[in-house]
Amino acid sequence: MPAKPSPRLADVARAAGVSLATASRALSEPDMVREDTRSRVQEAVAMLGYVPHGAARALATRRTRTIGAVFPPVDNPIFAGATHALAQELAGAGYTLLLASHDYDADAELAATRALVERGADGMVLVGLDHRPETLALLERAGVPYEITWALDPGAMIHCVGISHRSASIRVTQHLLDLGHREIAVIAGDTRGNDRARERLAGVKDALAARGLRLPARRVIEMPFSVANGRKGFATLLKRAPGFTAVIGGNDPLAIGAFLEAQARGIDVPGRLSITGFDDIELAGELPPGLTTVRVPSAEIGREAGKRLLARLAGKAVPVIREMAAPLIVRGTTGPVAGK
């Protein structure tokens, strides 16, 4: 390893023939310093290849210019899109993203949150409302502003940017009911520790109840999000409680899995079976006949969370709740119930 110690600001100051204080100001408070002094400092910086020492600066300013995000599996395309958008938004303001991910595990989330707070995150982004109570308490105590994404706090007490999963889910279900479907099955996401999945399922029940219908337990199956599980879940439902005319997928991969399995079994979609998803990933629009789904603006959620946090750090007030639109996108996998 290179033994040569990196140059410090003092070296820059010496090379530029100014004091440490002036060198510091030339870099972080440019217009407090005379033009020519500033350029001498900058030359020295370039010559020495000086790179500021973030930890030292952070210690002195009590700011790291870093935002922490704790996400469920970032490999879910929707979180990936949000992560990218968030990172971009932050980079534009000179901030950097500290990312931790977990597998829908509240304890891991707490540990990750603690790690990010220790690292000095100036703000935090979390997903959903299911957390260990200590998680939010920790942030409050440390005085770290945070944004909850995807979900919306019903009490409107904490800063959120997201959508109402329940009402979107109600719209999906109503769409199916309007098409005449009465026998509906659900392949839900894993609802343990995932309030979004829970709300989506609850929305289906709500919509049915509003028309005096019930969702029998055997018509519901929970599966971790993936195409393969969509297939599996569909196959299981078919065996366990056949007779349904529509399947509501907890997200798009699950719905696409169900669709592929139906196709493989020669079940005509949407002729004999309607299918809906949730999220509107790219493939939903590309895979014929097009998946009926809810568009969740995940990249915008990420970007918006970043914007709001930056605004709050700059002392500006932002509305506590930022609800995004989540329109129903009707495509080819839903149609009138057969025989109507």
Add this chain to the structure above:
Amino acid sequence: MPAKPSPRLADVARAAGVSLATASRALSEPDMVREDTRSRVQEAVAMLGYVPHGAARALATRRTRTIGAVFPPVDNPIFAGATHALAQELAGAGYTLLLASHDYDADAELAATRALVERGADGMVLVGLDHRPETLALLERAGVPYEITWALDPGAMIHCVGISHRSASIRVTQHLLDLGHREIAVIAGDTRGNDRARERLAGVKDALAARGLRLPARRVIEMPFSVANGRKGFATLLKRAPGFTAVIGGNDPLAIGAFLEAQARGIDVPGRLSITGFDDIELAGELPPGLTTVRVPSAEIGREAGKRLLARLAGKAVPVIREMAAPLIVRGTTGPVAGK
């Protein structure tokens, strides 16, 4: 905002009735401290809700326990998977991921790298071999160990973990040649600033050349990676230079796009047209008849990069080059050329 200042280690020390030094050791060097002293300190920590101040620690130790990663769009599923695996691997060792992403832009990559070095990343993960020369120079100068992922340095001078895109691509092409295909078209990824895409394309040409064949320029189109672009690219090729019997996609989304477009046009796959992809994303195996592709172990690459970096930081030596297997996965989209 809560005005109450967070407790410092000195407060913990006072509460526990020990000196600052002892409190520090109780937390970071537990077995230098007697059992009962340690537990008194820990009680004080719990009571005060003490959270260590990372910047201060970093300043004193010259270590941030943080690894930086600069990735192209993290919303590409393969990078997303690698990011998740990397973050998990690091978390297991008490490290945290500093993530920056860019849109295949070398200047943005350089800026992001500088930002992460300033933040004190103890190590860095980059993707591919296309960089501004300053990027690697900066890391060398700062003495920050780094790993290149996905690609392999032909000179074996820099630490890499990845696959040989060229030879994998050669295998794909040979597979098609073996099936009798001679008229081959390519929907490549955008090769500007993307050495992987370039190598894949070069591999196709190599394999053809080895059998005395050429790849005419009009049979090649470059498109940013996406399903929609796969469709578009395929349509363009069909118009511009029809008569090919096989399409090589630069990655799976492009190949899937081509496949969907072919299907939409009633072209029988693999009867009249063979299609191959690259990466082996989940859908490649799920979408009938199954996409023939190359399996790129992206999550393993991420995990391995983390492992190697941690090992190097711990002073262990690791082989400079870590080549991962990238097997050809033959599925249903490739078959013998029609009429053979």
Add this chain to the structure above:
DNA sequence: GGCTCCGATGAAAGCGCTTGCAGGCAAGGG
């Protein structure tokens, strides 16, 4: 031309933690 006022610079005190060094104490050996 002398005085005031202001803008630019410098000196120095931290920011919160780690760590080399030294001191203190108890146990063990002579």
Add this chain to the structure above:
DNA sequence: CCCTTGCCTGCAAGCGCTTTCATCGGAGCC
């Protein structure tokens, strides 16, 4: 019973930067 050996603990000096406060010189004013 005194001294050595070792284990814990405490003191204090940084780690590299920011920022208050004081200083200094010069321009503007009368």
